[in-house]
Amino acid sequence: MSMLTNYVDAFQLLLDPTVILMIAAGTILGLVMGALPGLTAAMTIALLIPLTFGLEPIQGIGMLLGGFVGAVAGGAIPAILLGIPGTPSSVATTLDGYPMAKNGQAGKALGIAISSSFVGGLVGAILLLLVAPPIANFALRFGSAEFFALGVFGLVIIASVSGNSMSKGLVAGLIGLLLSTVGADRINANLRFTGDEPALIMGISLLPALIGLFAVAQVLQDLATHKKDKKELNIANNVADAKPYWGILGRSWKILTSSTLIGTIVGAIPGAGGSISSFMAYDQAKRFSKTPEKFGKGHDEGLIASESANNSMAGGALIPVLTLGVPGEVATAVLMGGLTIQGVRPGPALFEQQTTLAYGIFFAFIIANIFMFLTQLMGIKLFVRVLKVPAKILTPLILMFCVIGVYGVSGNFFELWLMLGFGVLGFFLNRYGFGTAPVILGLILGTLVESNLRRGMLLFDGDWTQFLTRPISATLLGLSAVLLVIILFQRRQDVKKGTNTGN
């Protein structure tokens, strides 16, 4: 089947009104959650997963992608109006967005952010559409040795998503790896760490782990560390003039282009993530601006750089997930979990065995970006109001959705206890600086690494040197080593500068 036929078939899949409706619903929910400080893109996707169970795969995936796009874009709203980034990727947006709002230009700042997000998101999606199929086609040559090396490559990311302490990040990653060994062994069905619990025979379900670590743990942390001097939304902020500012974007086309490219490329590099891409784009824009002195005081260019980069990052971040089955950062790790639960197996086989669905994901992602733009323009006043929902109402509702998510899907009480256990574990892991992101990466990649290592050893009759001599696996292992050195070097530099972009 030619690539054109794939695109046509996938496009037809998206013509179903229910699919469009689900993408729109996901985008709106994503925007609402992204607009609430503390609710990250990862948590948004984790909470959306249960909603997708009764849906067809493309409908469910569309909803998750909408949630991802919406949450990344929605983070700009509190960043501009309160100076509090809604998501980690919108930290750089506060630098110029908040000063603009304080100068009475909240509407203009939101308008620039919305239009920059749209351009960034759309370009990222188009690049994903063009780049992903050839990468997946190449990855079809992968065997056990290559998948093992790919898993190792993914595990290196743990070093970059670790917080201030690398050893604590590694501990969290190893906890995830150890948890991935629970259940019946994939090679010879030996039971490991299952006790007498039948629910554990198939291993630890991803859903209670995701919801526990990213939603329950976050709620507990927010309650335990609640600040009583929280910033209040200035309702005098005029958001009526939040409209697209194509003229301003056109005048800053160089910044827009470079930031979008930076966002996509950095997003595609496992371990880099949104906050790094937006800061890199911001720094680049300031460096080449004719008015660098205005940066940090409410400059359009700073806002354009940050918002276009963090939204194009989303498209870039999907490249390794869809083509190689390796999530590059937390939100896409959770998204990958959601895709797996939907019956989609991200990786090269996706493009061979579920071709129409794979290409449908690209179009769903583009449509989600269009919805994100339209919904924000039409409903910005509503999303601003979301910031006023009191935490005392929101907290019980989030917890109820967590329980519905796990119980409604499995009907298994053991999984509810598992979710609670992961919530408590996540709370302490966050509190004492271990972080929860490495646990999920370990849990997802553990099976890939172990089963391919053992399968490979069986195939190569115990000759482990095959893992190092086969060209692709050797290259991937080499790249893992290089990536690890780069990450260690970066962390050293960050420590010297007194900053850390880890979590």
Place this chain on the structure above:
Amino acid sequence: MINGRIIFDVVILAITGWAFSAAQAFPESFMQEHITSSFFPSIVSGLLMVLMLNVLWTDFRELRTHGESVEKMDPRSALGALAVLALLVIYIFLIEGIGFRLATMVFLFAAMMVSHITLTKADDDQLKNLLPSKRYTLSAALASVVVTLLTHAVFVHGFGLSLY
């Protein structure tokens, strides 16, 4: 010097030690394998033990030299988080006992009350200043019923989930 951080480190270390010893007892495979079922969990738990010992030592040394770096929890917030956790435990038991709808109504109402007490700004932490007003209590009760029934209808009839 014993505090929460050290206790957490020790608990993780103990669980890891148990996992390492349990991994040694996994049964042998019936087929000729170069890597057995216990290989990967043993390596992972072994590494985890070494790293945890390092973390424990570092945390202990840091505590002795710089004191606790983790911000101390405000007693009201800590109690609030603990109360919400306890409510979650009760919620799970209640679902099993009285079904989803009734359990959710009870949980939502109780959690809204606890969250109000925990998250309300007050000049002093005296309970009388933090207790919810009659109006808030009635609104919370009404919201619990409406939200539960609405959510149940949407998830069961709209998304096809089974919530009994």
